[in-house]
Amino acid sequence: MESRVKDLSLADKGREQLYWAERNMNVLLEIRRRFEKEKPLAGHTIAACLHVTKETGVLIRTLVSGGARVVLIPSNPLSTQDDVAAALVGEGVYVYAWRGMGERDYYNAIGFALSFYPTVTLDDGADLTVTIHKLRYDIRDDSVRYVLETAGGLDVEKLVTNLAGGTEETTTGVVRLRALKQAGKLLYPIIAVNESYTKYLFDNRYGTGQSTWDGVVRATNMLVAGKSVVVVGYGWVGRGIAIRARGLGARRVIVVEQDPVRALEAVFDGFEVMPMDKAATEGDIFITATGNIRVINLNHIYKMKDGAVLANAGHFNVEIDVVGLERVAIAKRAIRPYLDEYILPSGRRIYLIGEGRLVNLVAAEGHPSEVMDLSFANQALAAEYITKRKLAVDIYKLPDELDREVALLKLRTMGIEIEQLTEEQMRYITSWELGT
Numbered sequence: 001m002e003s004r005v006k007d008l009s010l011a012d013k014g015r016e017q018l019y020w021a022e023r024n025m026n027v028l029l030e031i032r033r034r035f036e037k038e039k040p041l042a043g044h045t046i047a048a049c050l051h052v053t054k055e056t057g058v059l060i061r062t063l064v065s066g067g068a069r070v071v072l073i074p075s076n077p078l079s080t081q082d083d084v085a086a087a088l089v090g091e092g093v094y095v096y097a098w099r100g101m102g103e104r105d106y107y108n109a110i111g112f113a114l115s116f117y118p119t120v121t122l123d124d125g126a127d128l129t130v131t132i133h134k135l136r137y138d139i140r141d142d143s144v145r146y147v148l149e150t151a152g153g154l155d156v157e158k159l160v161t162n163l164a165g166g167t168e169e170t171t172t173g174v175v176r177l178r179a180l181k182q183a184g185k186l187l188y189p190i191i192a193v194n195e196s197y198t199k200y201l202f203d204n205r206y207g208t209g210q211s212t213w214d215g216v217v218r219a220t221n222m223l224v225a226g227k228s229v230v231v232v233g234y235g236w237v238g239r240g241i242a243i244r245a246r247g248l249g250a251r252r253v254i255v256v257e258q259d260p261v262r263a264l265e266a267v268f269d270g271f272e273v274m275p276m277d278k279a280a281t282e283g284d285i286f287i288t289a290t291g292n293i294r295v296i297n298l299n300h301i302y303k304m305k306d307g308a309v310l311a312n313a314g315h316f317n318v319e320i321d322v323v324g325l326e327r328v329a330i331a332k333r334a335i336r337p338y339l340d341e342y343i344l345p346s347g348r349r350i351y352l353i354g355e356g357r358l359v360n361l362v363a364a365e366g367h368p369s370e371v372m373d374l375s376f377a378n379q380a381l382a383a384e385y386i387t388k389r390k391l392a393v394d395i396y397k398l399p400d401e402l403d404r405e406v407a408l409l410k411l412r413t414m415g416i417e418i419e420q421l422t423e424e425q426m427r428y429i430t431s432w433e434l435g436t
């Protein structure tokens, strides 16, 4: 199968991007050095459905160093960095990705990946994994039809039998896979990389916290200082966005949250908390991060101030009711790259960033490399973990030792030393005779 990318002549530019990312991804580089010697992935074909960014490129190079044949397809049609895709093709990776591909191309890409009969899948949002399940359970929808256009004659039983395991990068993907498990339908073992501390504490919180604002600022060039910011959802992602809003000088940071414990946490963290109905009238900038559907609906949008800016940092483009907005708007026009203006029947103007898709990946470049270093170190170790053992069909978290190993490597590459317990202290904190 032939790779398909936008323009192979962008490869030189892509290699510079990869060089820059690698400067800040020392944990992954250390794993790569070990993989080069040990070749733990030899004989495996890895299908990676991830945002095609420079950081993903560094992960892919690491997997190739470990001896794997790698196929790379996008986990979002709008997040691909075309220069990186071109550079990876030049390094022997099979890539089917270009920025702005349509829905049909997106599922053609999944068909492309499956036609290699992968032994391991790496996923971000679970589109690849869920599609494999749809094929096996013979669910005939458009996505499956498009998959079969590039994977004609696919032997689904062989595909499923070949799979040693898969990984899942994000909260929403893990939720979808747990639902499959709950329904008794999960077909192969999955490692929920999102559940490693060194993933969600850093990537979801600090990575999304910074890169979401990077996306908002690039798309609008607005000053955040003095604005009222509404953050919907106070999970790991929402916490990061709220902290950074405060750091940028927002006049008010309002949190909308349905879970009482998390809402209380937001209050104690110093933020205002209120329901969306009320927050709708207060905000200048709204950012969703819930993994849920229509958390900003048309009723909320009707109440917003003229000029309100909306963006989404959650995995799917369903958090803001974009379909409803398209339907009721009396006019729409593109103002700048990734910024659309909608005029409501009342004459008020609403600005939507990146069509309501992941703002940090669409309007910016995704998480900074330093953060993806941790997430992708977990991905590389999870791929190795799968190939080293025969896992039963279930959803797993990576062992805590690996979490500690990743954190320690990161600290070491940052030149930071930490305290070591003495033998006496170790004995003391594991003894029942505390205090003596």
Ligand code: NAI
Pocket: 170, 171, 172, 173, 200, 203, 204, 208, 232, 233, 234, 235, 236, 237, 238, 256, 257, 258, 259, 262, 289, 290, 291, 292, 295, 313, 314, 315, 316, 358, 359, 360, 361, 367
């Ligand atoms: P989480 O599960 O920790 O937090 C989500 C929060 O939203 C929960 O506290 C939940 O109670 C709240 N929520 C749900 N429905 C709500 C509603 N209608 N109104 C108010 N609050 C509501 O999840 P996490 O890790 O914060 O992830 C959130 C989303 O962001 C997921 O879709 C995840 O996949 C995505 N994500 C995006 C990243 C990016 O790069 N943009 C990076 C990491 C995760």
